[in-house]
Amino acid sequence: MHNTRYTLIFTLILTIVSATILSLLFFGTKDRADLAAKIFEKRAILSSVNTLLDKDVSKMTDQEVLDVFNNQVQEEAVDTKGNQIEQSQILAAGYKGGLPEDIDMAKERKKPEDQRMYPVYVFDNKGEKVYILSIRGNGLWDEIWGNVAVKNDFNTIVGASFDHKGETPGLGAEIKDNPAFSAKFRGKELYNDQGNYISVQVVKGGVKDPPHQIDAISGATITSNGVSEMMFRGIKEYEAYFNKQKG
Amino acid sequence: MAEATVKEAVIEKEPFFGKKEKKLLTDPLNDNNPITVQVLGICSALAVTSLVYPSIVMAIAVTLVVAFSNLFTSMLRTYIPKQVRMIVQLVIIATLVTVVELILKAFNYAIWKQLSVFIGLIITNCIVMGRLEAFAMANKPWRSFLDGIGNGLGYGGILVIIAIIRELFGKGTLFAGSPAAMNIIGPSNEITKYWINTASDHGVGAWFGSWYLNNNLMVLSSASIFIIGIIIWIHRSVNKKLVDIS
Amino acid sequence: MDFINIFIKSAFIENMILAYFLGMCSYLAVSKSIKTAFGLGLAVIFVLGITIPINWLINEYLLGENGIFHTDLTFLRFILFIAVIASMVQLVEMVIEKFSPALYTSLGIFLPLITVNCAILGGSLFMVSREYNFTQSVAFGLGGGFGWFLAIVAIAAIREKMRYSQVPAPLRGLGMAFILTGLMGIAFMSLMGIDPAALAGK
Numbered sequence: 001m002h003n004t005r006y007t008l009i010f011t012l013i014l015t016i017v018s019a020t021i022l023s024l025l026f027f028g029t030k031d032r033a034d035l036a037a038k039i040f041e042k043r044a045i046l047s048s049v050n051t052l053l054d055k056d057v058s059k060m061t062d063q064e065v066l067d068v069f070n071n072q073v074q075e076e077a078v079d080t081k082g083n084q085i086e087q088s089q090i091l092a093a094g095y096k097g098g099l100p101e102d103i104d105m106a107k108e109r110k111k112p113e114d115q116r117m118y119p120v121y122v123f124d125n126k127g128e129k130v131y132i133l134s135i136r137g138n139g140l141w142d143e144i145w146g147n148v149a150v151k152n153d154f155n156t157i158v159g160a161s162f163d164h165k166g167e168t169p170g171l172g173a174e175i176k177d178n179p180a181f182s183a184k185f186r187g188k189e190l191y192n193d194q195g196n197y198i199s200v201q202v203v204k205g206g207v208k209d210p211p212h213q214i215d216a217i218s219g220a221t222i223t224s225n226g227v228s229e230m231m232f233r234g235i236k237e238y239e240a241y242f243n244k245q246k247g
Numbered sequence: 248m249a250e251a252t253v254k255e256a257v258i259e260k261e262p263f264f265g266k267k268e269k270k271l272l273t274d275p276l277n278d279n280n281p282i283t284v285q286v287l288g289i290c291s292a293l294a295v296t297s298l299v300y301p302s303i304v305m306a307i308a309v310t311l312v313v314a315f316s317n318l319f320t321s322m323l324r325t326y327i328p329k330q331v332r333m334i335v336q337l338v339i340i341a342t343l344v345t346v347v348e349l350i351l352k353a354f355n356y357a358i359w360k361q362l363s364v365f366i367g368l369i370i371t372n373c374i375v376m377g378r379l380e381a382f383a384m385a386n387k388p389w390r391s392f393l394d395g396i397g398n399g400l401g402y403g404g405i406l407v408i409i410a411i412i413r414e415l416f417g418k419g420t421l422f423a424g425s426p427a428a429m430n431i432i433g434p435s436n437e438i439t440k441y442w443i444n445t446a447s448d449h450g451v452g453a454w455f456g457s458w459y460l461n462n463n464l465m466v467l468s469s470a471s472i473f474i475i476g477i478i479i480w481i482h483r484s485v486n487k488k489l490v491d492i493s
Numbered sequence: 494m495d496f497i498n499i500f501i502k503s504a505f506i507e508n509m510i511l512a513y514f515l516g517m518c519s520y521l522a523v524s525k526s527i528k529t530a531f532g533l534g535l536a537v538i539f540v541l542g543i544t545i546p547i548n549w550l551i552n553e554y555l556l557g558e559n560g561i562f563h564t565d566l567t568f569l570r571f572i573l574f575i576a577v578i579a580s581m582v583q584l585v586e587m588v589i590e591k592f593s594p595a596l597y598t599s600l601g602i603f604l605p606l607i608t609v610n611c612a613i614l615g616g617s618l619f620m621v622s623r624e625y626n627f628t629q630s631v632a633f634g635l636g637g638g639f640g641w642f643l644a645i646v647a648i649a650a651i652r653e654k655m656r657y658s659q660v661p662a663p664l665r666g667l668g669m670a671f672i673l674t675g676l677m678g679i680a681f682m683s684l685m686g687i688d689p690a691a692l693a694g695k
Contacts, residue, residue, distance in 0.1 A: 007328040014335060018342035019569065025346060026568035029353035036356035140685070141507065142623065166623070168685070169297050170417065170466025177418075219463070289517040333608065334579050341571040349568060364618040367571055371611045373518040468514065469678035476664070476671035483663035 036062075041101065042069050045121055047161040048132055048147040051186065052125045073132075074122040075100040082240030085117050093117065105136040105145060118238065123149065130158055131245075135234025140222040141166040144175065146182075148235060150190070154242040157200065160185040162227065172223030184214040190235060197239065199232040271393045275401030277486065281374045282405040282475065284482075284489055289373075293471040294365055295406075297417065300425040301361050302410035306403025308347045308366065313375050313402075314395030316340045317383040321391035324384050336379050337370070344369045357424065374402055409474045417465030433461065496632045499625075503636035506685055509612045510644040511678040516612030520645050521670055523606075530649035533606070534642030538635065540585060540607050541616050544578050545634030548617040549627055551577060574617045575608075582608045612641050648673060 039062045046068060047057040053068065060068070077085040077100035087098040095102040100119035108116045121132035129152045136145040142165035149158040160182045162175040175181055188200045189211045198212050202224040207213045216224035275281055282289060295305045316339050320327070327335050348366045351359040359366070369375065378398050383391040414421055419433035419441070432455065434446035445456035464470050483489045509515045516537070523533045551573055553559070556566045586604045590597045607613060616637050620630045651673055660669050 007331055010326065010328055011331055011335065014338055015572075018338055018572065022342060022345050022349075022568045022572075025349050029349050032353040033349070033356070036353060040356050040360065141502075169468065170463050289514065289521070293514040293517075333605075334576065337575045337579055337608075338572060341575050345568055345571050348571075364615065364622055367618045368515070368611050368615055370571055370575055371609050371614045373609060373611075376609045467679070467682070468512065469675045469682070472514065472671050472675035472678065476668050476675065479668040479671065480661070480664045483668065487663075 038101070039065050042066070044161055044163060045069075045073075045132055045134075045147050048149040048159045048182075049123050049125070049130055050161075051159055052123070052130065072124045074124070076120045076122060077103060077117050078120055078238070078241045079115075079117050080113055080237050080240060082238075082242075082244040090117065105134055106143060109136055113237075116237070118241075120238070120241065121147075128152060133235060133238050135230050137226050137230025137234060139164050139167045139175075139226040140172050140220070141168070144223065144226055144230065146175075146227075146230065146234075148185070148231070150235075154246060155189050155191050157185050157188045157190070159183075164223075167223050168220070171217065171220040174217045174220065175223060175227060178217075181217060188212060188214065197236060199235055201228045201231070203228075268390065268393050271390060272397040272400075275394075275397040276404060278489075279401075280405065280482070281377075281398050281402045289475070293409075293468060293475075295362060296410040296471045297413050297466055297468075298361075298423055299407065299410040299414050300422050300428075301358055302406045303403075304351070304355070304358050305362060305365065306399070306406050308351070309369055309372060309374070309402055310396060310399025312340065312343045312347060312369050312372075313378055313399045314392050316343050316375055317378055317391040317395035318388050319343075320379050320383040321386060321388040327384075332384075336376065340375050340379075341370050361424070374398055405475070405478065408478065409471050412474055413465045413470055416462045417470070419461050432459065496628055499629050499632040500636035500639075501687070503633050504640035504643065505681070506687060508640040508644055508681055509615065509637050510641055511674070511681040513615065514674075514678075515615040516610045516641060517674075519606050519610050520641075520648070520674075521667065524645055524649040524652055524670065527646060527649045527653060530645045531642075534645045536585075536604055536607055537610065537612060537641050537645075538638030540578070540582055540613055541638035541641070542631070542634045543585070544581050544613060545616050545620050545630050545637075546627065547577055547581065548574050549620060549625070549630040552621055570621070574614060578613050578617070579608045612637070644677065647677065651677075 042065050043057055043060075046053065046065065050057050055064065057065070077090055079085055085100075090100065090103065091098040093103075095104065100121075103117055103119050105118075108118065119134050123130040123132055130149050131152070131154070132147050132149045134145070134147055136143060138144065144162060144164040144167065146160055146162040148160045150156065151158055162182055164173060164176055167173040167175065169177075185200060190197060190199050192198050192212065201213050202216045203213045204216045204221065204224070207215055278284070295301050316336070319339050320336060323335075323339075344367065347369070348359070351362070351366065378395060382394045386394070411421065414423065415431060419431055421429045421431055430441045432443040432445065433441045434456070435441050435444050441452070443455055444452040445459055447453055447456070503509075507513070510517065510520055519533060524530050552570065554561060556570055556573070558565050560566075582604055586597075589604075616634060619637075620633055623633075625633055648670065652670060655669060655673070664672075
């Protein structure tokens with residue numbers, strides 16, 4: 001039998017060895033992991049304008065994603081009154097890096113409305129501007145979020161992509177997993193003929209108003225309602241920005 | 248230290264990769280399969296099996312963790328103090344799992360995101376602990392390593408079989424999300440998108456199109472447990488000596 | 494209200510066993526009789542209820558960037574979590590042995606098993622990934638434990654009855670337990686219709 005002192009020394013050495021290995025590996029891979037996380041986000045943003053790209057986003061290499069983003073996308077940050085937000089303000093809000101892409105929508109949602117800031121990704125589609133907006137809401141279990149690309153008439157949706165934290169696989173998770181769901185948003189309109197904002201609703205049991213409604217996912221009512229709510233409220237918060245851009 | 252000297256005194260002359268070593272690799276694939284016979288490691292098996300690609304990554308991760316934790320534990324087996332045996336084993340496993348996680352996060356972020364908490368759960372995957380206790384604490388490093396590989400593959404094999412069934416019948420694709428993604432069966436306006444296009448009006452696809460729909464049950468997590476149940480059923484019907492008598 | 498909300502959600506709707514299949518090893522091994530299942534279930538509630546809040550504190554004040562070291566030490570998360578779980582299980586075991594020998598004799602043999610129960614570590618990891626606060630993590634621990642308890646007692650009761658049924662030989666025991674668990678999982682999915690927010694609102 002080993003005595004207590006031996007046990008202590010053995011445990012100590014083991015702990016130090018494993019902590020050293022892990023910290024070396026962690027700090028060695030940190031930059032790469034951070035870059036990978038950014039590319040993952042950028043892929044999601046670009047997949048909302050997938051139809052306008054030369055190559056399918058899911059088939060692009062990491063470098064291609066970064067290239068498209070650097071060459072064709074301009075980032076802006078705006079507040080709910082539609083004013084541009086400077087880098088210094090983003091830094092002051094606690095986002096390291098200070099770029100609009102560093103803004104954490106989950107944190108912004110918890111702030112009072114007049115203090116929120118939102119990123120806008122202006123995508124250059126061969127000279128024509130497409131505005132990609134970030135929205136966030138609640139699904140059945142947890143948060144859901146998405147990127148919606150709007151034409152420069154600030155009415156027609158070019159495409160959308162969604163993601164979620166913990167929706168049920170096969171039901172709510174279809175908003176992300178089933179490309180047919182986000183494809184339904186293409187060509188939908190935010191404003192009706194009278195110019196009133198109504199956004200796009202996800203409805204059960206048949207679409208009655210085709211420019212503003214899409215079919216719900218069967219078996220995922222709460223997630224579908226969450227998407228409707230997010231599409232309405234999330235895009236509405238960009239309305240002031242739309243009006244400023246329209247002049 | 249007395250135990251150590253006794254064990255080292257008995258120098259066994261064995262081939263580097265003989266019959267016994269081969270058995271260590273093949274046994275867990277059938278007679279002693281970790282999932283269907285030993286009933287170990289089911290927890291993390293089920294939640295990731297809705298797609299094949301993450302299941303393969305998971306299988307590789309588990310195999311590496313079992314093999315290397317077996318190896319290291321076996322190397323340290325005479326030095327590990329008995330009172331803290333379990334903690335020491337857990338530290339070794341947790342370190343290896345963290346290594347796997349950090350590497351995945353840096354080199355395959357999308358899969359890391361998909362597997363999320365289930366990578367961490369490899370630590371408590373009973374296969375790992377089970378093999379350490381049952382094998383590595385009593386055997387030499389090389390053989391423990393092989394035992395780990397064998398068990399990892401036996402586990403991964405079942406994982407991938409379940410995932411293939413679930414993804415093919417649930418989504419009509421295979422290896423979705425990987426560079427080798429294949430669309431097998433489903434409706435599409437582009438004829439070339441699926442091997443069997445149920446939206447086409449001629450050929451095999453047209454016949455399938457009249458009645459086939461993706462089975463949504465397969466996407467639910469309960470499907471994996473039914474499939475394991477059925478695999479056990481088939482396995483035990485073929486291999487009669489495994490039948491539960493109790 | 495948050496407390497009740499998360500408790501209900503983690504106990505019934507996102508049941509650890511029936512929705513995530515965590516802790517299956519001990520769940521299958523110890524569900525042959527109701528009595529032992531009951532004991533293990535209680536022990537799991539106990540350990541989950543303690544370890545999740547402790548791991549929350551560790552994650553927040555030791556590992557995070559706002560913790561006492563001001564560096565991102567998340568790579569130590571797995572090691573620390575499992576160490577906390579193992580030592581808590583040991584501590585609980587010692588305390589119970591000392592103060593309630595009767596409870597110890599009924600729980601004793603299961604306690605060491607709990608360290609490697611996926612549900613315990615899984616609970617802590619879910620708590621991190623879902624970004625719960627302290628009260629929420631207490632609720633999640635208790636609720637998750639209660640859900641686990643419920644599931645293992647239910648399957649044990651069914652398995653006791655199954656002994657008198659004509660099950661095909663190769664499916665006997667393990668195979669049938671799997672299929673039953675799958676059916677229970679589907680049955681529990683019907684509880685997804687509960688909207689915890691609306692429930693808490695009333």
